[in-house]
Amino acid sequence: MNFEHLQKQVAFIHEIDKVKYIQRKTRLFNSDRNENDAEHSWHLAMMAIILAQHANEPIDTLKVVKMLLIHDVVEIDAGDVFLYDTAISHTNTEAERKAAERIFGLLPPEQAEELIAVWEEFEAGETAEAKFARAMDRLEPLLQNVSNNGGTWQEHNVKYDQVVQKKSVIEHGSKTLWDFAKTLIDDSVEKGILKK
Template sequence: MNTANLLNQIAFIKEIDKVKYIQRKTKLFNSDRNENDAEHSWHLALMAIVLAEHSDEPVDILKVVKMVLIHDIVEIDAGDTFIYDSQKNHSNTDEERLAANRIFGLLPKQQADELIAIWEEFEAGETKEAKFAKAMDRLEPLLQNTSNNGGTWKEFDVSYKKVYEKKSVIKEGSSTLWNYAEGLINESVEKGILKNE
């Protein structure tokens, strides 16, 4: 048994427990309770498994699941940036890269290197797996906001244009899911739960 590896892995497992305390702006379905990052990542993993048949290209589902489970771990250090934040860009930052290196760096080198590479692939959003994983990441909050009478859209005065722009990433991974999502966005305007300016 490699005791050093085990102790490093346990240290990582303890560290990532902090993900459970990171509150997101979106709320659970039909609820006024904010979702945390761990709940979000778990939900995306199950969505990816259930919705994989709708990916535009066949994907390595285990890789997608790994991506969605680890994609927000960096928020332990970097914090959660609201997707509609007008002050801070929601794209990969130096702060997140430092976080990835520190947190995944707790693991034995081979595992650390693998998870950092998977995290970077997700952030780049260029492979079919990353595109599908990002589609899950954008679809879940859309479903939440439509179930919550506009949710964060109303709370933070987010416009149709901004929602459409951010959610259009879904079409990179799945035209089927994008058609569904686009319908939900348009219905939300018709229902008056998303302002069209």
């Protein structure tokens, strides 16, 4: 048994526990409590398993689950950026790249390379798996905001056009889920929980 290999894996497992302490802006369904990144990642992974049949193209669901479980690990170092933040871009940053290299670099080289490649694939958003994973990442907060009568939309004065622009990524992974999401967005305007 190669204990050095195992020690690296355990060091990574220990490090990613920090994901549980990263607070997101969105709140749990029907709740005043903010979600943390670990809860978010778990929920997205479950959503991908349940909703995989709605993907635009055939997908490797296990790969999607991997993407969703690791996509926010970089926030241990880089922090969480609110999707509607106008001062900081929500796209891949140099800080996230350095975080990926440091955190996944705790693993034995072969595993580190695999997880960095999976993370990069998610960030690029070009494969069927990445498109579907990104659809899950955009759908969950929408569902949370609807369940919380506007939630962070209301709190941060987010408008209809901003939501449509940011959430339209869902369509690249699932036209069906985008149609559903668009209905929820439009209904939110009618209910007065999202402003035009």
